[in-house]
Amino acid sequence: MTDAPLIRQASCRCGQLTVTCQGEPVRVSVCHCFACQKRSGSAFAVQARWPDEQVQIEGRSSIWVRTADSGHKATYQFCPDCGSTMAYVIEGWPGVTAIPVGAFADLDFPAPKHSVYENRKHVWVDILGEDVQHVTSTSAERRPGLNLLGKNENPD
Numbered sequence: 001m002t003d004a005p006l007i008r009q010a011s012c013r014c015g016q017l018t019v020t021c022q023g024e025p026v027r028v029s030v031c032h033c034f035a036c037q038k039r040s041g042s043a044f045a046v047q048a049r050w051p052d053e054q055v056q057i058e059g060r061s062s063i064w065v066r067t068a069d070s071g072h073k074a075t076y077q078f079c080p081d082c083g084s085t086m087a088y089v090i091e092g093w094p095g096v097t098a099i100p101v102g103a104f105a106d107l108d109f110p111a112p113k114h115s116v117y118e119n120r121k122h123v124w125v126d127i128l129g130e131d132v133q134h135v136t137s138t139s140a141e142r143r144p145g146l147n148l149l150g151k152n153e154n155p156d
């Protein structure tokens with residue numbers, strides 16, 4: 001018996017840039033770092049990651065590259081019309097693409113299992129769930145060659 005592959009679609013606010021993801025994400029995380037706060041415009045950001053080959057991006061996009069404190073480059077793809085960031089990749093973590101969870105507008109989306117950069121967490125924010133890994137980390141503690149499911153490595 002073969003189940004149809006699970007497909008989720010994210011879109012920017014104006015709708016011209018879409019991301020189609022196949023299968024369950026390999027990681028869903030919350031990041032409280034200031035860069036993610038500025039990216040999302042919110043007090044924290046939530047993102048899900050899939051292997052690159054399970055992510056299909058369609059539509060026009062612009063690129064912005066940021067160099068993190070760790071020295072790693074992060075490359076963001078955003079809609080040139082409405083400005084929504086729809087995908088990003090981190091140099092130190094090759095092979096996976098991060099998609100902002102809000103872009104799916106899906107209340108059934110899997111809950112985050114990782115909450116990182118809690119040293120930047122607003123005091124009124126709590127990420128709930130018994131199996132959530134809470135990490136206070138800074139970019140200086142990051143290293144290249146991150147293990148995808150590693151317990152001690154926490155890319156945003």
Ligand SMILES: [Zn+2]
Nearest residue numbers: 012014079082
């Ligand atoms: Zn747009």
Ligand SMILES: [Zn+2]
Nearest residue numbers: 031033036156
């Ligand atoms: Zn972050």
